[in-house]
Amino acid sequence: MDYFRNIPVHMDFDGQHKAEKLSRIIITLFGAVGLIWGYIIQQFSQTVYIVGAGFVLAAIVTVPPWPMYRRKPLIWQKPRPDNEQGDSHQKPKKKK
Amino acid sequence: MLFDQGVLDELWRMNKRQFLYQCLSFGMIVSSALMIWKGLMVVTGSESPIVVVLSGSMEPAFHRGDLLFLTNYQEDPVRVGEIVVFKVEGRDIPIVHRVLKLHEKVNGTVKFLTKGDNNSVDDRGLYAPGQLWLTKKDVVGRARGFLPYVGMVTIYMNEYPKFKYAVLACLGLYVLVHRE
């Protein structure tokens, strides 16, 4: 049971970004190629099959949390003890 | 952690105002859908501008689950070869068939007979007992546009009520819980 629980299913943020971008690129590419090919041979069914193939490919490549999407794990700060004063005030420095 | 555990937390964290806001936006979606439907009714002149094909009687043109867009302009005459959607007394579900014969009187009254492409006989057996012809008042609309498969979802919903409730529950939950 623990074994299954320890299977990592998440991606890190960077991987998430990559996965989504990749899936969009794959689907868009297959869609464009399918549209052009279907138009050339005048068979819309071919277009549908090509998009379907793109969907399967994208599902295989980007839905499971492959190791390539977990290369940039988050770096966490050490926990602070409760009694520490709030002077360091970890308000994030953000780009305004 | 396969599934998003945050859903319940989201609900928990929502305060009353946010909840009301979500309810309002849910109502917005429902009412705008209704508005579009009623608007289409006005534009197309048909009481049901979009229908889902439920039977295979028009195969291979239309299969179960295909979507038809209808218009029903009164000044637009019914002619042979057209695909009409009509209602028959005693039947709840409108029928989509093709006009086979048509006779028009001087005063403009039209009577016509329909037949499904995939049926070997005309529709007199489907009409109400004693009814030999259809007239304009039986017509819900004339098919003008076609979209394949999209209506399959509604067919599944009607045939498997559990599926319907699951979909509705998911949608409702999503709209209520999802925050901008």
Added chain:
Amino acid sequence: MISVRPLSIEHVALPPFWNRNCYFHEQFTVHRSPSRTSSNRFLENFVFREELSQKQCETRSIFCSRMHSLANRSNHLVSYTLTVMAIITGACALSTRFLRYERPARVVGRRVELHHIPNFTTDNALNDFAVVNFDVKVDLRGLFNWNVKQLFVYLTAEYATDDNVFNQVVVWDEIIERREDALLDLNDVASEYFFWDDGSGLRNRNVTLYVSWNVIPVAGALLDVASPLTNRFLFPSTYKHVVTK
């Protein structure tokens, strides 16, 4: 169920990453320049309001669950694929929207006979019944493109009588699904459907035969096209067969 205590900002150790590479996560994009309230909300989303005093590192696992899960990613993929599919279908429908589907179809009526017999398809009243054989010659192969699923070709007889100013009767039809089958050359074919008049007004009447086709697309507009060529002829003045009741 859960003991809840609102946390102050000071209470939480924020990981140092969040101004670097997390900007594309929806919860970060919304609150990119946090005001007082939105930063609070950010923290809500970030650590929840649970007791975190001892092991704030544990927030990490909670935080991970806030990332896109398998279900999220599948959902994105499916909805994006459907969007692309819809655009492609629209493009296909648009690409054939302005094509011309008219073609000349030659039609000739042969062997025309009239009978005056009880109409067994309706109420058994004595009606005119016509027998018409015909030739049809038309090449519809050029009509097939990637947005044509089938052609429904039909032959209409159109006439006027004293009872009805406008009558249309389909005497023959054919479903064509493939380009190879779209070259029609019919010789002296008998009508497929009964040609009954609504009454008895066919004698000495002109009738016009013409071929039309209904184009069923893969997606898009349903078109009805009639051939410009017609064949007009006169029904005989006598019945071949008369049944008197």
